[in-house]
Structures are given as C-alpha cells and as structure tokens.
Amino acid sequence: MTIQSGPGDDLIDPSLATLMGERRRLIDLAYRLLGSLSEAEDVVQETYVRWYGMSRQRQEAVESVGGWLTTVATRLCLNVLGSARARRERYVGHWIPEPLPERTERLDGASGAATDDPADRVTLDESVTMAFLVLLESMTPAERVAFVLHDVFRYSFSEVAEMVGRSPAACRQLAASARRRVRHARPPSHPVPADRAAGIVRNFKRAWETKDVGALVGLLDPGATAVGDGGGRVTALPHPIEGGERVAHFLVGLTTKATGLVFTERTVNGRPGLVARYAGATVAVYAFDIVGDRVKHIWGVLNPDKLRQWTA
Numbered sequence: 131m132t133i134q135s136g137p138g139d140d141l142i143d144p145s146l147a148t149l150m151g152e153r154r155r156l157i158d159l160a161y162r163l164l165g166s167l168s169e170a171e172d173v174v175q176e177t178y179v180r181w182y183g184m185s186r187q188r189q190e191a192v193e194s195v196g197g198w199l200t201t202v203a204t205r206l207c208l209n210v211l212g213s214a215r216a217r218r219e220r221y222v223g224h225w226i227p228e229p230l231p232e233r234t235e236r237l238d239g240a241s242g243a244a245t246d247d248p249a250d251r252v253t254l255d256e257s258v259t260m261a262f263l264v265l266l267e268s269m270t271p272a273e274r275v276a277f278v279l280h281d282v283f284r285y286s287f288s289e290v291a292e293m294v295g296r297s298p299a300a301c302r303q304l305a306a307s308a309r310r311r312v313r314h315a316r317p318p319s320h321p322v323p324a325d326r327a328a329g330i331v332r333n334f335k336r337a338w339e340t341k342d343v344g345a346l347v348g349l350l351d352p353g354a355t356a357v358g359d360g361g362g363r364v365t366a367l368p369h370p371i372e373g374g375e376r377v378a379h380f381l382v383g384l385t386t387k388a389t390g391l392v393f394t395e396r397t398v399n400g401r402p403g404l405v406a407r408y409a410g411a412t413v414a415v416y417a418f419d420i421v422g423d424r425v426k427h428i429w430g431v432l433n434p435d436k437l438r439q440w441t442a
Contacts, residue, residue, distance in 0.1 A: 152199050156174045156200065159203065159207075160174055162258065165228065165266065173206045173207055177206060181198070200293060204294060208272075221362075224370070225361075226260075226436075227264065229260065258400050261316075261417075268311060269311060276302075279294075280301070280305045330425065335395060346377075347375050350425050351374055353426070354424070355370050355426075357370040357429055359430070359431050361432075361436070363433050363434050366430065366433075367430070391408055392407045393406055394407065402418065414432045414437075
C-alpha cells in the first residue's frame with residue numbers, strides 16, 4: 131500500500147524552523163551586548179550547540195524555545211563581557227566596536243513590558259549606531275545586559291531577572307544606573323535626520339578628498355575627536371585627536387601620505403559613513419557622530435579582523 135505524503139508530513143524536525151527563526155534575533159541581541167559580530171556569532175553557535183546537546187525529553191520540557199535560547203545566549207554574553215575587559219586592556223590601541231554594513235534587521239517581536247517613561251526607551255535603530263555602542267562600552271557587564279534587554283529589546287524586569295539570575299529589583303537598579311550614564315554622556319537632543327547627515331558626510335568626503343582644511347574645520351565641531359582602531363595589525367592613531375582644527379590637519383596629512391585612497395559613501399551601523407579603499411581593498415571604515423550640523427566624533431576602524439564584513 132502506498133501512503134501519500136501530505137503537506138504537514140515534512141521530514142524536517144518541526145522545531146527546526148522555530149530554532150532557526152530565532153537566530154537573527156539572537157545575533158542582533160548578542161552584537162549589541164558585545165560590540166563584535168564575530169563574537170556574537172560564536173555565542174549564538176554555542177547556544178545552539180547546547181540546545182542540541184540536550185536530550186529530546188529535556189527539549190520537549192522547555193516551555194518557550196525562544197526564551198531558553200535568549201537566556202543561554204545572554205548568560206554566554208555575560209561571560210564574554212567579563213573576560214573582554216581584561217582582553218581589551220591588552221589590546222593594542224583603542225578598541226572600537228566592529229562596524230556593520232547597511233542597517234541590521236529590525237526586530238518587531240521583542241517582548242517585554244513598557245517602561246514608566248517612554249522617553250527612556252531606545253529604538254533598535256539607535257541602539258546599533260557606533261556612538262551608542264561606544265557608550266555601552268562604558269557600562270559594567272551587568273548594567274549593559276540589563277539595559278539592553280529592557281530598554282532596547284523590551285523585556286520586562288521579571289524576564290530579565292530570570293535570564294541573568296538576579297532579582298527584578300536588582301535588574302531595575304542596573305538599568306537605571308546605565309540610563310544615567312547615557313543621559314550624562316549624551317544630553318537630550320533631536321537626532322539629525324539621515325538625509326541631512328548624509329549631506330554633511332558627503333561634504334566632509336569632498337573636503338577630505340580635496341584636502342580643504344578650511345572646509346573640514348567648518349564641518350567639524352570645535353571640540354571634535356577622532357580615534358582609530360588598528361588592533362596592532364595596522365598603523366592607527368595611538369591616542370585620540372581632540373579639536374576640530376587638529377583633526378582636520380591630521381586627516382589632510384593622512385591622505386597626503388596615503389595617496390591612492392578612494393572614499394565611498396556607505397551606511398555604517400545604520401548611519402551615513404565612509405569606506406576607504408586602496409588598490410581595490412577595503413582598508414578602513416569611518417563612522418561619524420553628527421550633532422547639529424557638525425561632526426562631533428569620528429571612529430576609524432582599520433583592524434582587518436573587523437573589516438571582514440566589508441571585504442566581500
């Protein structure tokens with residue numbers, strides 16, 4: 131007797147679609163927690179290894195697969211963050227988060243209760259900008275995790291508490307402490323619209339290419355800073371350069387020495403940025419923090435290990 135297979139008789143484990151459907155969200159979360167896509171991918175890979183390392187009986191006992199995966203990934207990120215500080219103390223030069231091309235996928239299904247003040251919330255678009263990721267680096271691992279899970283991914287404090295193994299009250303205090311850091315470092319201001327920011331970066335690129343110091347100074351905030359990350363692999367700024375005029379002269383000097391650089395406008399961590407190529411190879415990615423109509427911060431990532439997403 132022949133048995134006809136129906137539309138629901140898939141040979142693939144039905145839980146596989148659910149598991150793989152969580153992968154993008156887990157990477158988005160881990161990247162914001164770690165500031166490194168490569169480390170985020172390692173964490174997510176280890177999370178799935180642990181899932182498949184359980185017996186079928188234990189897997190079936192899990193009430194929420196997504197919740198289980200998020201909890202494991204979060205705790206793995208906490209472990210990575212704990213060791214990252216020691217590693218970054220040994221890092222050659224300044225450590226800058228790994229830049230991402232284009233905008234990361236928007237998440238519409240993150241759970242969690244609303245905060246008391248919606249103004250305290252951070253959108254997912256804002257949370258992936260280089261300026262925000264650099265700010266997250268100033269937090270303790272516990273603050274960073276509580277803040278990102280609650281204020282960015284909208285998990286309630288009771289859910290955060292289950293994930294990190296602390297009380298809801300402790301998680302609330304950690305998030306509040308992180309929020310104060312954000313307010314202190316970034317006074318409230320209206321974000322620069324993307325089209326206007328793109329125009330500023332375009333003018334900056336033109337002035338940089340033509341070595342127009344005066345135009346660069348006009349585009350830079352008087353207190354602008356520039357910092358580079360070569361990771362000891364390539365030459366980069368050993369210390370941040372402060373002051374718009376100093377930054378402008380440094381940038382012109384850079385293109386004078388490194389003739390043949392070609393700059394291209396690209397989206398870097400969801401905001402207008404620049405990519406520098408030499409002899410067809412990507413050698414640097416520049417992210418900008420624009421306040422008002424001027425560039426306030428420039429982050430130049432030259433470490434080849436952090437440019438793998440830009441070399442395809």
